[in-house]
Amino acid sequence: MSETINDTGEGTTLHAPVARLLRPLVRLFVARGITFPALTNLLRELYVNVAEYDFALQGKEQTDSRVSLLTGIHRKEVRRLRGAGAPVSAVPAVVSRTSRIIARWLADPAFTDPEGRPLALRRAGEDGPSFEALVAGVTRDLRPRAVLDEWLDRGLATLDGEDRIVLAEAAYVPRGGGEPQLYYFGRNLHDHIAASVANILGDAPRFLERAVHYDGLSEELALRLEARAKEIAMAALTQANREAHAACAADPGGSHRWNFGLYVYAEAVPPAGDAFPADDALPASSEAEA
Known part of the structure; x- marks a missing residue:
């Protein structure tokens, strides 16, 4: 049939x-x-x-x-x-463990400086913050030394001149198309699309889903805006992580989850047979009509 x-x-x-x-x-x-x-x-x-x-x-x-x-x-x-x-969608163990440790390093006042930047940590010791204490506060199933060796091998952390451990990036950013990166690919796209669909199918928009977009730009300006947008986005994500980490300390726990994501994209648009309309050069902040 x-x-x-x-x-x-x-x-x-x-x-x-x-x-x-x-x-x-x-x-x-x-x-x-x-x-x-x-x-x-x-x-x-x-x-x-x-x-x-x-x-x-x-x-x-x-x-x-x-x-x-x-x-x-x-x-x-x-x-x-x-x-x-x-x-x-099961969370790969390496993703869950690594993301939680990095999130704590970026959010917990015990492991950040007064400006909120992650401190360089000693390997161990009771006098001040250490990588051992950081890992132990998240999981006791793994030895901090094993975690450190893995992070150094993957470039997530480096050692400075005083043999302190330095966080390489202010986020967990899997690469190479392996299981961790594909997990976040599915999770983040799912949540973005799910928010848009909920806004379309619901009586009124519930989820924030907006974008600032400009067309008809030079390559130089597009690259400059891309770089600046990344700075703004990382500042917002860092602040959200810090506040969420602090709020979780008093939360009784439950079955809900929350995701706050941002994306930045730029590309060269192929010619479509006519020039960009004048209006395309105007700024626009759009919310899904959902």
Whole structure:
């Protein structure tokens, strides 16, 4: 039985923005060898999963027929794919451990100077802050020496002339396309898109989602604005981390999570056959109409 796509109604208005959203992802898929048939299988599973769990009617059993109606996928396929459970994104151990230690180093007044910069730490000792105390305050499952050796090898920390440990970057920034970087790739894009979707589907915008954007710039100015935006963004992230770390000390804990993210992007726009309109050179701060 062939499947049909409903190209009428509100769905058609999503085609252009979704195509733009997916284009960089398709570039990644092709680069990493995810073929179209493989992506189709993944999307089919996700469609069934979302319809089964996110669109269930309260007090009623979700049926194969209703999932088929919502997704356009044949009932036989629905029956085969149902029951897998909602996807779980496990945090890699190295990501959880490293990010928590760095977050404490950047936020805890015991490990920062009066201006909020991370201190250079001695390896151990009771007289003042040390790397051993920093790690022990987050986890006692690992020896601080093992953590330090790993960080030095990965370039997350360096040793200064006094053999003190210096944080190399004011954030945990995984690289190389490995498991840690791909974890944050999925997590951060998920949360950004989830916030936008919630704003679109909700009665009123709940989540802040804004961008300042200028078009028709010279390469020099675009690079200068990119660098300055990174400075502003890191200052905001550092302040948010410091306040969240302090607030957690008195929080009883629970099942919620919070994410505050920023992004900076710039590119050369290929010619589209005509020049940029004059209005494109004007500043704009836009909030998703969601």
